[in-house]
Amino acid sequence: MAIVSDAATTSSEEQRRAAGPQVWPPGTQLVGGSANLKGSSLRPFFIYNSLSRSVEEFIALDRDRVTYYSCGPTVYLRQHLGNMRSYIFADTLKRALEFNGYAVRHVMNITDVGHMTSDEDAGEDKVEKTARAEGRSPQEVAHFYRDLFLADLNVLNIEMPEVICAASDHIADMIALIARILERGFAYVAHSGVYFDVEKYRGANRRGRLSRQSLDEQHAGQRLEHAPDKKSPHDFALWVLNQPTHLMQWDSPWGRGYPGWHIECSAMAMKYLGATIDIHSGGIDHVPIHHENEIAQSESATGRPFVRYFVHHAFLVGMEGAKISKSAGKFPVLEDLIRARVNPLAFRLFCLSAKYRSELVFSIDAVRAAERNLYYLYGFAASAPVEEADSPWTQAYRERFQAALNDDLNTPEALAVVLEMVNKAYRDNDRRICGTLKQFDRVLGIRLAEQFEYLKRLKVPADIQALIDERAQARSKKDFGRSDELRMQLQARGWEAKDNRDGTSEYMPRWN
């Protein structure tokens, strides 16, 4: 039984590190998939690894290819802004790696079965609970909220993961994985389900690595009165049996039932990324239970390390410092921002204004502050000389930008670099920074590139054009009363007038 010990992991890690720089000396230009990223080269990228509780240099298992699994949504409710911070974080991590020349294979799950509530005695599947409440089938509920979720990703300009996989499409993979765990003796079959044998696994001394909590310290099982046929209250379900009221059931070698929540991530991560994946990310709340259990299951089945870098982000919190959570009932969603006439991409920028490991205090005003930055950048891009080559001085900003990202994803610092560069471009009246800005936007993801051609592509409606023409006439006759009146009319229709010093005027619609 080859459960790899911590010591073994460390030594192979050291070997890898020692070998790394020889394969990829700083400054090496990449070819192939990363060749389009001019100017970015594989440099040391540091990230906080929850497994070691320290910032480590990231070294991919396979040179410049990264396998990345991030926790996706349970599709029983609209994802709120706290959730969206999570996906923006995952997307930013991926983009930062790509900026460094890595090719990232990103897998995200969609949980549509097996994620239980714990309010009631028996517990209830979250998707089914919503289905009952809304009078729809679990599939309808899952699809409905999945589609809303995907739409939100699109609105926030989050890149689609290479694989998005639903748990219910991978029942067979989960059954196969459970069978392997059983074969290896780390699980047992009881009347109420197939359970992972934590006591047995503890002998291998792996569980508790993430949370640093011994099982005895946890008050595990204290409030879980069901499933009396578990050997130990710490044991968790791999497959649930004999729950006839459950709507979603599948046949298995152990009887009809449905999978436990944790097993899907192990099964799908390993199916699409292999037994050992480079990065696994998720919310900090998943450290003690969900990810701990994932590790236990996966490594029991394969005898190999499951995840090399576990990365956890902190919460978006409300103004009283309390977490914005589903169980609390009230939480803002993307539509609340749109209803408040805030550009959703401002929320993206807002998320980047804090480090992923820090709690971020949410307020509409704070997002509006980020929106000012968004439009500052848009305003610059809309009139920037795209066709000209960048000035040499931009190189220093590119270096600083990358250095910030590579320092444990310090996006606030990176953002500061971007703003300082644009400020310098304005101040020195040297606007040849578009190429660099476009590169930055590959990480920022605020659709900046689209703004460069904005004015040229702009179609002015005839009625707006009529107002513009009349205003030009009024201004030429120095009829400023009429001119201001027309400005107000244009404003009411969403168009802003901007008068230049030379007497010309520019008109563009408001962004939001």
Next chain:
RNA sequence: GGCGGCGUACCCAAGUGGUUAAGGGGGAGGUCUGCAAAACCUCUAUGCAGCGGUUCGAAUCCGCUCGCCGCCUCCA
């Protein structure tokens, strides 16, 4: 009870042993302008919850105190 985190200006937020404590928002003043907007410039924390300690030197390390929060049970 156990584990973990936080407290930096009016607001958001970097910085975690060593030049003037990033950046943004907001505010004040100014340049430009018919006005407005945009942009630019100047100013806006002798101090980083409080009190001790270590150090040549601390927001940064240690101790205590106060306040806030998360997890241990579904949660990003």
